[in-house]
Amino acid sequence: MSTPDWFGRLAERAQAGPSELSAVLALAGSGGDLVDFSGGFPDPELFDTRLLAELAAKAIETRPEVALQYASNRGLPGLREALRADFARTQSRTPADDELIVTSGGVDAMTLISKAMLDPGDGVLVEAPSYLGAFSVFRSHEGVCVSMRNDEHGLIPASLAEAAADARARGIEPKFAYVIPDFQNPSGLLLSAERRREIVDTARAEGLLVLEDVAYRDLAFDGSTLPSIYELGPDVTVQVGTFSKTFSPGTRLGWAAGPAQVIDAMAQAKTNTDQCAGALGQCMLESLMREGHYARALPHLQRAYGTRAQALMAALDEHVGSMATWTRPAGGFFTWLDVPGVDTKLLAPVAIDAGVAFVPGAPFFADPGAHSQLRLSFSRTPTGRMGEGARRLAAAIGFQRG
Numbered sequence: 001m002s003t004p005d006w007f008g009r010l011a012e013r014a015q016a017g018p019s020e021l022s023a024v025l026a027l028a029g030s031g032g033d034l035v036d037f038s039g040g041f042p043d044p045e046l047f048d049t050r051l052l053a054e055l056a057a058k059a060i061e062t063r064p065e066v067a068l069q070y071a072s073n074r075g076l077p078g079l080r081e082a083l084r085a086d087f088a089r090t091q092s093r094t095p096a097d098d099e100l101i102v103t104s105g106g107v108d109a110m111t112l113i114s115k116a117m118l119d120p121g122d123g124v125l126v127e128a129p130s131y132l133g134a135f136s137v138f139r140s141h142e143g144v145c146v147s148m149r150n151d152e153h154g155l156i157p158a159s160l161a162e163a164a165a166d167a168r169a170r171g172i173e174p175k176f177a178y179v180i181p182d183f184q185n186p187s188g189l190l191l192s193a194e195r196r197r198e199i200v201d202t203a204r205a206e207g208l209l210v211l212e213d214v215a216y217r218d219l220a221f222d223g224s225t226l227p228s229i230y231e232l233g234p235d236v237t238v239q240v241g242t243f244s245k246t247f248s249p250g251t252r253l254g255w256a257a258g259p260a261q262v263i264d265a266m267a268q269a270k271t272n273t274d275q276c277a278g279a280l281g282q283c284m285l286e287s288l289m290r291e292g293h294y295a296r297a298l299p300h301l302q303r304a305y306g307t308r309a310q311a312l313m314a315a316l317d318e319h320v321g322s323m324a325t326w327t328r329p330a331g332g333f334f335t336w337l338d339v340p341g342v343d344t345k346l347l348a349p350v351a352i353d354a355g356v357a358f359v360p361g362a363p364f365f366a367d368p369g370a371h372s373q374l375r376l377s378f379s380r381t382p383t384g385r386m387g388e389g390a391r392r393l394a395a396a397i398g399f400q401r402g
């Protein structure tokens with residue numbers, strides 16, 4: 001019997017097919033001699049496998065009824081306690097017990113807030129550029145992404161009110177503004193304390209919630225932090241974070257902290273998705289935090305990613321030079337290049353042929369258009385390969401420009 005054609009029966013939102021990005025990432029994942037600057041993956045060599053194996057074994061042997069069981073939809077009490085204590089490491093505001101939920105990573109936190117806040121056609125104000133995975137979550141909940149404006153220092157706070165007015169003029173009710181203030185994906189930029197304060201003031205004036213994504217907050221190369229938007233405006237902010245970059249994406253763990261009414265609605269939404277984050281990972285992370293391993297490991301991670309960033313900057317200076325401009329990140333995983341006169345969507349396959357992979361700029365913008373930008377991730381590329389990667393990129397740009 002032949003398999004029926006199910007495509008026409010798929011929901012409309014599923015019929016768009018794979019994105020351009022998945023094609024690039026599929027090629028990039030092909031291994032071989034490719035220098036891969038594409039995905040925002042942590043370096044697996046930085047996973048402390050021996051310690052993690054011990055913590056997993058300890059959780060299974062000593063607390064199997066917790067570690068191997070369903071957890072509460074808000075997370076295990078012990079981890080929630082450890083997480084609240086960890087806030088004090090870099091922030092002056094600690095969420096109360098009913099202001100915090102443990103999630104299955106950052107994307108899950110964004111899924112839950114979308115379920116909690118977005119009716120079909122509601123607006124989400126987004127940076128231009130911003131994390132494309134978030135666009136995908138907002139859109140799959142029938143949210144409409146409305147662009148704010150960014151400059152060479154990151155999000156322009158005044159554009160929050162402008163974008164909100166633009167949305168309302170189009171009959172779109174803006175529900176929240178999605179902002180990544182620390183070593184942004186994809187730009188690598190750090191938003192100044194002054195701009196963070198202006199964002200809070202505008203959010204209050206506009207009656208808008210800020211969704212602050214702190215995925216890279218703990219990864220400043222010098223270990224420093226600026227005040228979070230959450231600590232400046234806890235009344236108007238939901239902060240979402242992930243342990244994918246500093247612990248391991250394999251456990252899928254993150255959190256959201258914000259006004260109790262919103263967190264409560266997110267906890268309700270979690271009962272309709274995966275019910276709870278995985279308990280075994282939660283037990284491991286709880287031990288990691290309580291025993292001080294987490295905070296102790298951060299300086300090592302910060303230095304390791306800093307070394308990679310430095311190696312990539314030197315390689316770009318040497319090989320790409322005046323062909324492009326790029327950001328010089330002080331933390332995180334990414335640098336953002338502008339290659340004037342080149343459509344980076346067309347450059348991507350040429351670069352793959354030359355043996356180097358990156359993510360073209362277009363999908364990081366909510367609005368369509370040709371884009372001369374691209375994102376390079378340095379987090380997983382060995383320092384010894386940066387030079388060759390930059391040399392190949394320069395060759396591809398030269399070829400594309402003819």
Ligand SMILES: Cc1ncc(COP(=O)(O)O)c(C=O)c1O
Binds near residue numbers: 106108253
């Ligand atoms: C800014 C930002 N937020 C969230 C995520 C996703 O986090 P997770 O893998 O925990 O879902 C990423 C991953 O690349 C990211 O860059």
